[in-house]
Amino acid sequence: MSSRNGCGCFCGCICSCIGSLIGVAFIVLIYWAIFQPHHIRATVESATLTNLTVVSSTTxxxxxxLTVTLSFYNPSLRVNIYYDAIAAELRFRDAVLGPAANSTSPSSEFLQRRKSSDDVRLQFGYGGGVAVAGDVGGELEKEIKGGGPVGxxxxxxxxxxxxxxxxKVRQKPRVxxxxxxxxxxxxxGPGVGGAVAPGDRCTVKY
Structure with missing residues (x-):
């Protein structure tokens, strides 16, 4: 009798574990099928740069x-996306040239419906200057004077x-x-400026 009871308990534990694994696998499958194939796509719609100047010294x-308009696209047929926060930084050779203004257009909190695109405008206003390392400023100045595009x-x-x-699934994608x-x-004046045409694709990582 004790052997039978022990066998029954063992089989019950095995069945319980299998059931739990099946449940977890089902949840993972649902998550993958609904959300993973439908990552946000982002492209640069426009970018206008004005009054770019570099004053070089030790620093x-x-x-x-700079005004940048990004287009975010939700490719999903079923899932809506709520944007809770948007934070942007401009960089040159890994050196930060400053964060975007807090105000974006539309608001950083908005709903994007299925199979739809929304434009977000980011503004960087640093007429007073941003301090960077001297070598970074020198590299940027070379690009400006080189006659080619500034990266x-x-x-x-x-x-x-x-x-x-x-x-509901929360995510923190990086664009x-x-x-x-x-x-x-x-x-x-000494400043330079320019603009880019729309269509450049951005990289989105989750």
Missing amino acids: AAVSYN LELDVDLRVRYVLRIF WCQLSIPVKTEGP
Whole structure:
């Protein structure tokens, strides 16, 4: 009798474990099927740079104004996306040239419905200058004087919620966009500026 009872308990434990594994596998499958194949896509719709100047010394000061419009696309047929927060930084050779203004257009909190695109405008206003290392300022100054495009990187951190009825999944995707902006002298002053055409694809990592 004790042997039978022990066998029954053992079989019950095995069945319970198998049931739990099947439940977990089902949840993972649902998560993958609904959310994973439908990552956000991002492209640069426009970028306008004005008054870019570099004053070099031991430390350099970079002045500029930049407006970037990004298009975020939700490819899912079933899932809406709530954007809870958007934070962006502009970089040059890994050196931070400053965060975007707190105000974005539309608001950093908005709903994106299925199979739809929304544009978000980011503004960087640093007419007073941003302090960077002297070698970084020197490299940027070389690009400006070289006559080619200036290469900048836009780093955007998102906090989003994927929502399908009662199911909600929170994610923190990171968007990285390469901005290659051809610049030319603006008027009589030392500043340069330029703009890029739409269509450059950004990298989105989860």
